[in-house]
Amino acid sequence: MLIVEKKQMSIKDYQQLIKLEHHMIIVKMKEGTIKINGKDLQITYLGQEEIILIGEITNITL
Amino acid sequence: MKLGYDLYEIECDDIVGMLNQIKQEQIDLYRIKQIEANKYQFYTPIYQRNKIRKYHPTYRKSIGVLYYLLLLVNNKISLIGCITFAFALFLSSQYILDVRIEGTNKETNKEVLEVLSDFHIDIGDKKRSYQELNEIYDSLKDHFKQDIDYLNIYQSGSVLVIKYTNSVGAKKEELSFENLYASKDGVIQKIDVSQGNILVEVNDFVKKGDLLVENTIISTNDETKIIPVKGHIYAYTYQTYVAKLNAAKVDKADAFHYLLFTIRNQIGKINKIDSEKVVEYGIIDKQIVLKMQYVFIEDIVSKGEVNDKDNQTGTIYDRTIE
Numbered sequence: 239m240l241i242v243e244k245k246q247m248s249i250k251d252y253q254q255l256i257k258l259e260h261h262m263i264i265v266k267m268k269e270g271t272i273k274i275n276g277k278d279l280q281i282t283y284l285g286q287e288e289i290i291l292i293g294e295i296t297n298i299t300l
Numbered sequence: 301m302k303l304g305y306d307l308y309e310i311e312c313d314d315i316v317g318m319l320n321q322i323k324q325e326q327i328d329l330y331r332i333k334q335i336e337a338n339k340y341q342f343y344t345p346i347y348q349r350n351k352i353r354k355y356h357p358t359y360r361k362s363i364g365v366l367y368y369l370l371l372l373v374n375n376k377i378s379l380i381g382c383i384t385f386a387f388a389l390f391l392s393s394q395y396i397l398d399v400r401i402e403g404t405n406k407e408t409n410k411e412v413l414e415v416l417s418d419f420h421i422d423i424g425d426k427k428r429s430y431q432e433l434n435e436i437y438d439s440l441k442d443h444f445k446q447d448i449d450y451l452n453i454y455q456s457g458s459v460l461v462i463k464y465t466n467s468v469g470a471k472k473e474e475l476s477f478e479n480l481y482a483s484k485d486g487v488i489q490k491i492d493v494s495q496g497n498i499l500v501e502v503n504d505f506v507k508k509g510d511l512l513v514e515n516t517i518i519s520t521n522d523e524t525k526i527i528p529v530k531g532h533i534y535a536y537t538y539q540t541y542v543a544k545l546n547a548a549k550v551d552k553a554d555a556f557h558y559l560l561f562t563i564r565n566q567i568g569k570i571n572k573i574d575s576e577k578v579v580e581y582g583i584i585d586k587q588i589v590l591k592m593q594y595v596f597i598e599d600i601v602s603k604g605e606v607n608d609k610d611n612q613t614g615t616i617y618d619r620t621i622e
Contacts, residue, residue: 255319260334281332286323 240272240298246282247274247298249289263291273299304364305330305343308357313338318355327351346370396425397458405466408447412462415443427455475528476603480513482506483602486535490597493531506535512601535600536574541566544587552588556581559590572597 241248249265249272256271257264258281263274279293312318315334322329330343344352346366362370372378399416401409419436421428428436437453440462444451450465480496488504496513500506515529543559543566550558567573573596580591 255316255323258316258319258332281319282330284319284323284329284332286326286328 242295242298245292247291247295249291251287252289255284255289265289270300273297275299304346304362304366304368304370306346306349306352306362306367307341307343307360308352309335309339309341309360310355310357311339315340322352322355325351325354392458394427395458396421396423396427396455396460398423399460400462402461402463403466405447408444408464408466411444412440412464415440416462421460427458428460476530477515477526477528478603479511479515479605480529480531480533480601480603481605482508482510482512482533482535482600484508484535484537484598484600486537486598486600488533488535490534491531493529493533496527496529496531500533506600509605531601532599533601534571534597537596537598537600539567539594539596540579540591541594542589542591544589547583547586547588550588555588556590559588560592563590563592567594570596570598 239250241250249267252265252267254266255263256266260279261275261277263279263281265272265274274291274295275297276293276295279291279295281289282292283290310318315338319329319332327348328345332340332342335341341360343363346362346364372382399413399421401412403409403412416422416436419439421436433453433455437451440453441448441451444464447467448464449467450463452461452463454461480493485507486505488500488502488506491498491500491502493513496515497517498513500510500512506512512533513529513531515526517525517527519525541563543562545555545559547555573594575595577593578590579593580589582589
């Protein structure tokens, strides 16, 4: 589940982090992968079931 | 539980792999930030400290309330201080450190303290249970049933508070049924009578012994009733004072002030001096004589009939100073 707010984005029920870069984060979900493009992307919280990202998100590919 | 966090730095080539492992370990990471090529910085909750140490991160600092609490108990002296403080706090909460009585009557306050001492309640005694407070309440109520309308007793922290209000009927006042007579000659200045049949008016001239306030009234059925009498009647009264001094013994320049001072000393307890006039000042038979006339405003009420002729208005008080 994706929750996009003004300055952050929450990815709930994720399975695995696949890629972590400043301009791209790829997360594996049950249903497939989510690719998030942007600038200065950072993980502000990483828990067992949730990732919260901050940064300038330009594109989300499901 | 977001009480405190540790800040770590870690060097790794595969951050993604490490984060996935951390996920498996059920560790929460906050503010993951790349600070160099293969160097990352993040916060973890203090209570997950042991789990994250498996990854050999470099500890930088800690923040949060839990961190400061841990600081207190890390040092032996601080730990002893903390335990002592907690123990003192616990002890102080078990004992009465102050007894506060909130009431208007000082005598009742003293009596309340006496009753409390019967129950061995004083500063330093153990706090009482709700049931014991109820017993004290009942005892105080019994003891002061005539004097107290409202009573509340409770413990606020280590302070035992007793609040009460005096009973309206607690003011004991004896009624007087005696007539009020004039104790001096004078002109009525003010009438302040709350009970009784007033027989005079303001500006009336009254003589010593005149009846001012009567204790009887006659009803429309011609029945005579005796009523209580209470009040004050103020009147202008007149007094003349004379003081003499041997002219040979005193410097004439100081004589007037000396004589005036002597006369003023003679004036007894009166309500108010309305006016003070010099009637005569001179040398008579080698004596310096000062004659002053005073108008006083004083309460002339006297209970019972007045017969003696002292203190009449117009009496000349004559004093010769040797």
